[in-house]
């Protein structure tokens with residue numbers, strides 16, 4: 485049976501150097517439940533290590549959590565990579581890390597990168613620089629994510645940096661992405677006028693949350709379950725599945 489599920493598919497934790505210290509599993513889950521979300525994805529920069537802790541923190545709440553990553557490609561384009569299982573996400577992380585420059589994070593400059601448990605307690609500090617580009621082209625990354633059974637969605641395409649439209653200037657033909665993500669500031673009338681090629685794409689709105697307050701509840705999936713396969717059907721409008729975006733929310 486199909487049911488409506490509100491989703492925010494782009495949430496950072498304290499593993500992202502730029503995220504606030506409040507972005508720990510129990511607080512993310514509590515905020516998601518308050519927003520009425522049925523699905524979130526954990527998408528740290530080039531890393532997946534905190535996804536399992538958020539999944540565990542959500543147990544028993546009814547909130548589904550997809551393990552994911554926000555990859556930074558060779559073109560400095562950000563790409564959401566979403567999976568069903570932690571194993572898939574860690575396989576992808578291993579592949580991405582083999583393509584990242586072997587640099588140390590400069591904590592005083594970029595901020596710390598914390599791995600935490602389901603309660604949000606410190607487990608370890610990730611020393612590798614995660615805020616860097618992996619040596620993989622965007623289209624190639626999308627194909628690899630698909631080969632691993634995941635969804636690939638270019639992030640915040642309307643942002644003036646680290647985005648498909650800013651860095652490539654267009655949506656390439658045969659991109660192969662499952663959808664495009666726009667920011668919470670995107671206004672359809674002005675946005676479609678500026679980038680007419682967005683009209684043909686399924687669009688999702690996420691929070692790109694670096695603070696709890698950034699989280700959004702504006703993308704509604706009608707699916708049988710919060711899985712990659714069902715989301716993919718919804719993004720294609722297939723088998724009765726669909727997405728609806730609330731473009732004009734009343735701020736809560």
Ligand SMILES: [Zn+2]
Nearest residue numbers: 554562639646
């Ligand atoms: Zn980003």
Ligand SMILES: [Zn+2]
Nearest residue numbers: 494496554692
């Ligand atoms: Zn992000």
